[in-house]
Amino acid sequence: MPEEILALTDIEDVMGNSAAFAARRTNGTLVAWGEGDSGGNADPVAPYTDIVRLCCSNLEAFVAQRVTGHLVAWGANTAGGTLPAEIEVLSDVIDVVSTSSAFAAVRRNGSVVAWGAERSGGTPPAEISELVNVAQVVGSSHAFAVLCQDGTVKAWGDTTVGGDTTPVASELVDIQALYANTHGFVALRRDGRVISWGDQAGGGDNSAVRDQIDTYVTYRATSASRGRALLGRQRQSVIAAN
Structure with a gap:
């Protein structure tokens, strides 16, 4: 140092x-x-x-x-x-996340923007740029996924690490939360189903353990899980006050 x-x-x-x-x-x-x-x-x-x-x-x-x-x-x-x-x-940015070579940010108006390497999700497609109901964004190594306020999920970037939701599109409804690792994404549905996609070897396929996780994983808005959202609102209050 x-x-x-x-x-x-x-x-x-x-x-x-x-x-x-x-x-x-x-x-x-x-x-x-x-x-x-x-x-x-x-x-x-x-x-x-x-x-x-x-x-x-x-x-x-x-x-x-x-x-x-x-x-x-x-x-x-x-x-x-x-x-x-x-x-x-x-x-009006309230949250920023990254992939290996790009960033994505959620704005207060519910839209999402991104920049950086195109191969890592730095150039969102038109359907993503037009969204106005984004609640959460997460990133894998080269792809981003967003959870919309209506419980649907969209993704872009490298399709091998989750940038394409097509294989599980019919299952991505009523989603409560998104999670990511370098290889893909996991979505937790309100009925307890756990949906994953991306690189199968890196967690993108949970079929082998689905009977052990479906309905056994729940999402609770505890004080800890609310912390990040609360901190984001506090930051906006500080910004607005100045």
Whole structure:
């Protein structure tokens, strides 16, 4: 770790990726170290003194959010380290997630945006960009999936790791929650069914254990599971107040 980082005594949050770390200080600035091309060089975001949170990282880039609600990004351009102009102006993002080389963000109006490597879901198709009822977004290694407020699920990106829901489309109804690993996705249905898709060898096929998990897994909105959503609302309140 660089000496100038070791000397700091006001770091509030730290986040890492494959080859770098980033930290937020109490004065609203960001510092980073590690491989510069992977986000270890924070010079692109050094001018900002109003950072309220480190949002997300992927293998080679980071995303943070300002008190105004606007996002900032740095790291490899090919992995989403530079924000497209149409995303740079947004001030209503409530959640950011990543794949290996792309980012996706849910806006307060229920829409979702993405940027970064196209092969990793950085370019959502029109049917995704037109959504206005997104409740949750999750990412595998190279694909994203969104849960809509009506309980349906849509996905895009690399089809081998869950970017295509076609094999289970008829089962993806009345979904309560989505989960992801690097190989695919799992959806928990209100009736207790557990639906998975993606790379079969990496969990995308649960047929061998379906009799052990269907109706045995439940989703409960406990204080812990509500935490992230509550924190998101609190962040928006802080942003709105400023």
